[in-house]
Amino acid sequence: MINKLYDTSLSLLTDLYQLTMAYGYWKAGKAEQEAVFNLYFRKHPFQGGFTIACGLNSVIDYIQEFRFSPEDLAYIGSLKGNDGNKLFEPGFLDYLEKMEMQCNIDAIPEGTVVFPNEPLLRVQGPILQCQLLETPLLNLVNFQSLIATKAARMRLVAKDDVLLEFGLRRAQGPDGGVTASRAAYIGGFDATSNLLAGKLYDIPVKGTHAHSWVMSFDTELESFETYSQHLPNNVTLLVDTYDSLNGVRNAIEAGKSLRARGYDLGGIRLDSGDLAYLSVESRKLLDEAGFEKTNIVASNDLDEYIMDSLKIQGAKINVWGIGTKLVTAYDQPALGGVYKLAAIKSAGGEWDYKLKLSEQAIKVSTPGIQQVRRFSDNKGFVSDMIFNIENPLIGKSTMIDPYDFTKNRSFAENTHFEDLLVPIFANGKLIYSLPSIHEAKARVQDQLAHFYKGIKRFVNPHTYPVGLEKHLFDMKTELIMKLRQKEPEAL
Amino acid sequence: MINKLYDTSLSLLTDLYQLTMAYGYWKAGKAEQEAVFNLYFRKHPFQGGFTIACGLNSVIDYIQEFRFSPEDLAYIGSLKGNDGNKLFEPGFLDYLEKMEMQCNIDAIPEGTVVFPNEPLLRVQGPILQCQLLETPLLNLVNFQSLIATKAARMRLVAKDDVLLEFGLRRAQGPDGGVTASRAAYIGGFDATSNLLAGKLYDIPVKGTHAHSWVMSFDTELESFETYSQHLPNNVTLLVDTYDSLNGVRNAIEAGKSLRARGYDLGGIRLDSGDLAYLSVESRKLLDEAGFEKTNIVASNDLDEYIMDSLKIQGAKINVWGIGTKLVTAYDQPALGGVYKLAAIKSAGGEWDYKLKLSEQAIKVSTPGIQQVRRFSDNKGFVSDMIFNIENPLIGKSTMIDPYDFTKNRSFAENTHFEDLLVPIFANGKLIYSLPSIHEAKARVQDQLAHFYKGIKRFVNPHTYPVGLEKHLFDMKTELIMKLRQKEPEAL
Structure with a gap:
């Protein structure tokens, strides 16, 4: 429902460069070459210690509706280059018209607590299709995860108080309001003032x-x-x-x-x-x-810090109406999610692993067909390990801190774990039964309860350990060394 | 076009409280009582010295499409109160179903430079209808004005360089991206990477x-x-x-x-x-x-401050690709526009002027059926005067600083001026011919060129004089005094 924006197909909700690259792949005979992309972020928002995954339901709607309408194709066909000549030849438009989504998509369910470098989505399929999806997938997942996280932080402070989302008038456009209402509800809010969100998503409305x-x-x-x-x-x-x-x-x-x-x-x-x-x-x-039972509702540019301060001051507020600071994620209005090529299939059918170099270690991407294994003991979750599913884990597994290879930890074969990414689309067909919004909301609280409380602090939160499985770590290191030789630094 | 979101009517894109108030007005026999609301903001965003009005085209689309669909009415009819009983009686749903928009709306055209307390929109009509429009109008105008202003600031730094908007992937949802592309173009950008915005709004696309x-x-x-x-x-x-x-x-x-x-x-x-x-x-x-003619394009979390610094450092960049910091207005992601009742017609047909008190002078609203008169001399614009159109200005006019009544200035009858608000809707019918996006864009640059350069500084900008016409100032003061007597302070 959410994606029926603008009374138009949304297949053009992407950057021109995705389309010019698609054309390049098509012309170079690479359009159907199988590739794997991971969508992940590098840093928690709000200088926090956790992030809530959100937006998958919109991704599903988007992909199910994906098609280039005749109007879209006419627009694409009209685009011109610097010399005034057309960018694309007609055969490419025919290709787009007939194209059917064939990607496999695995993802971490909405409401899951996630950490930097973990693939929230993994997209595998023809490189041309993977490429076209980059922009819309980032748009949908970045914003909703940001707001669900902000809401979860407010819920931590509010404890058992009632949280009402009042943000529509200051949101970044209609969708910035309606989608934020949904993400806020999942993140821990009780109700919204937004009637359209109430109607579309079965969220209680209050005012x-x-x-x-x-x-x-x-x-x-x-x-x-x-x-x-x-x-x-x-x-x-x-x-x-x-x-x-x-x-x-x-x-x-x-x-x-x-x-x-x-x-x-x-x-x-x-x-x-x-x-x-x-x-x-x-x-x-x-x-x-x-x-005595009459509620005291407070509003006026509140956020988790002001709420915390008011509680410390002994304020007698038991219902919080929160708008601007929540729905725009005021202190950090964007989550910096990225979507990086991690593998491409060679003519011989072998995976050719890929990474992007950078002078900053945090910006070097990780290769591989990634899955995240979350280990737990009887007290809760203890570590997440990112591994390459092409490298089956047998016996004890070891993970290494990607930013400090001297730090590692091992897990016995019988350590309890859950693999976070689950299959969503297979060959373009939806094979996932989407939990209700209420289930996603419950998942947030259930997840948070199983983490050490230090990650939920606002100031200098504890860093939950996330590592690369040893084979993946070694493969990444080797690839970096090779690339630095092949594409030498100029300085 | 922009408002055909969600494949649904957008009449529910409002807060529940607008509907409960509407019901209250209807039950109290006040639904059709004529009222006037002003939409304005109290402070420039980004600690700047000017703001660009934007979003009127969306307001027009919204109002033209305004109707409660059978689905909307069924949803409204299903809403319940604290005791589990329905909020609204069926007669109210009938009223909403048959309701036709009857408001008169005057507004400042898109691309105009505006200042705190100036009504960007003035809505006059049945109080029930005015009230329902509050939330969507604020949502549409707040965000678009914010982004157009951010873009205009970047254009000031860029001078004749090329500015490309690349923000879709980090924007606050699909609409946060598409609408931002439009507002950024009006504010001074040359092109966008966003294909959907390109198609919908006739904006050049680049990548x-x-x-x-x-x-x-x-x-x-x-x-x-x-x-x-x-x-x-x-x-x-x-x-x-x-x-x-x-x-x-x-x-x-x-x-x-x-x-x-x-x-x-x-x-x-x-x-x-x-x-x-x-x-x-x-x-x-x-x-x-x-x-020598090959462009150097730079990107990577740029904003007007980094651009300025790079220019000072002698960077050889002539094309700027700007995303996150522009489309989310990163350093201030919301404009605090408000919508306040300023007058209501009494049974006798007289205007009963209204204001909201506050301990902070900046939060006391201004009554009156407001218009903004922009005076100019041969060097450019010199002052804006907010006046009540029920109080025709004859001869010399005097304006008073609303926050310091000792400051005032007078204008001879023959001083050149332009009244900024123009009629958009009369009795719910569109009577305005919307300028093209390219005309709105040109207006921004033309407007900015006519202001003293001090308002365009980023640090401690000059405060352009905006005052209340003396009759309006006196009326406001008198109303405040009366209200403070009638609703005494408790402390």
Whole structure:
């Protein structure tokens, strides 16, 4: 559903260079050469210690809908180069028109806790098709994983409080809002104010009212009484239009009328000022008037750091309305996921492993048809090992820290583990039964509960050990050495 | 076109509270009461001195498509309150189903330079309808204005260099990418890599190739030669897969083959490392080999500050490929636009002016049916004055600084001016002929050229004077005083 954007096919939701490379592969007779790409990120967002995988459902929708429409092909056919001549010959358009998605895709399910360098998706298939998918897959997975992670951080602070996502008005476009609502729910939010997200994704919707409601009446009390009269089972009153504590008093009056009619005051909402002070004073006023169960909702540019600070200050807030800082991932609005070629099949049918060099070790990619094995003991998860599935693991396995080869650890054959990537598409056909959004949401909390708490700290979190299986590590090292000889440094 | 998201009506692209308020207005007999809302922001993004208005074309699409589908109504009808009973009675769904958009909307055209507190849009109509539009209008205008502004800042640094937008893979969802491409083009970019944006909005598309292209061949030179052979009129070679300067040498070889076949080497692209040093060395290598006209494209997490620094360092870059930092507005990923009730018509047909109080002067809203008058002299624009159109300006007019009433300036009746808001919708019907994207783009540069250069500085920019016309200022002050009496402070 999510990908039916723009009332158009989304096959053009990619970069021109994917198409020019596709053309190059096709002209060079390489279009169908089998390749493997891994989609991964290099660093946790928010200087954190974990990331939540999210976006697979959109990837599935995207690939299932993938086709070049006649309109798309006409557009592609119209593209011109620097000299004003067309970029592509007609035979290529015919090829694209008839093309059917043949890729195998394995992926880590939504809601899984993941770490740098782990392939969230592995795409295997004709290099031309793998290449076309690079941009949309990154777009879908980068953003949703970012927001699910941000939401999970807020859930860690909120503990058992209610978390409401209110971000649509400040989100990066309609989709930035609707998709963020979904990712936030998976990451740990209870509900959204966004009706379209509620309808599309079966997310509970919640809301209060705006200042304009209050301002449209002669007095605040009149506005509260009127709202309570007509929506008696949905009353959370925004009290800061004029003065917050006076607003609480008016809300209590409205609450008394509600009780007289068999309803109750659900909550009051503070949206400005000193939330620590105001929430404590509001709680007192409410309790004194017998409204001990009335929620205190707070909003106003909140994030996990401000929530944490408010809790330390003893704020009496039990419902948090969070918008901008969540849906835009304000302090780091992009996850730097990449999609790198890791192997290509030679004419002889052998895998030719590939990597990209860089002066920075963190930017050297890892070759291989990768899978991630997550080992655990009776206390929880202990290590993740990235290995090449072409290199079956027999007996004890050893993993090496990719950035410090002197660090390694071994796992006996009977160590408990789970392999994280599961088959999603085989030869372009969906073979995965997508968990519900509620299952993905539950997975986040279940996963987090099984990790050492140090990775969940905001400041200097513990680094969970992720290594390369020894054969893969050795193969990568050898490839680097070979490449540095073949393509010598100029300096 | 842009709003045909999700293969569904977008009327639910709003917050639940807009709908509960709508219901409240309807039940209270106020649904059709005429109201005026202003959409404005309080602070320039990026600590800058100007903002570019953008997103009106999406607003127009949104409003023209506005209707509640049977599916939407079924969803709304299913919503429940805290007690498990339905929120809305069936008569309200009938009302929504039959509702036709009746608002008058005036707005500042896309590409106009705007300032804090100026209404980018003014919506006048039945309060129920105005309220439903709050969330989508903010969503569309906030994001697009943010990105157009970011792009305009980059254009200021780039001067006559070429600016390419490469952000789709890191954007906040598909729409975050496609809409950002459009806003970036309006703000001053020359082209995008995003094919869907190219097709939808008539934006030129440009691109190079990826590391995977190079890695899929045995040697970099072979990959360059193959690319040049098949796409001879689109050759910009990415040189940093193994070693950048060695890559430039290989590119020069490919360039020689291109020349032998009557083509030329369009450019080389640096994507990592010390871009200042590498660009200078690359320029030398290219020039020595007779490729003086070959472009040097740079990319790698660039923004206006890095571009500025690279230019100061003497970098020989003349084409800039910019992604993440532009399309997510990385250093401030949201513009804090708000939408405030400013007037409501009383039963007697008189305007009852409205404002929202706050302890912070910057958060007190301004009442009135607002228009913005931009005064100019022979050197350019000198001041903007916000006034109430119900208060016709006759003779000399005086404006007052809203945050310092001791500061004011007067304008003689014959001072040259332009009123910025123009009619877009009258009684729900579009009466505006939307300029082309190319005209909106040209407007940005034309506007910026007419402002004092101090507002275009990145550090401590000059504050362009924007004031309230004296009658409006006095009315606002009087309203504040009255409200503070009527809704007394509790402290």
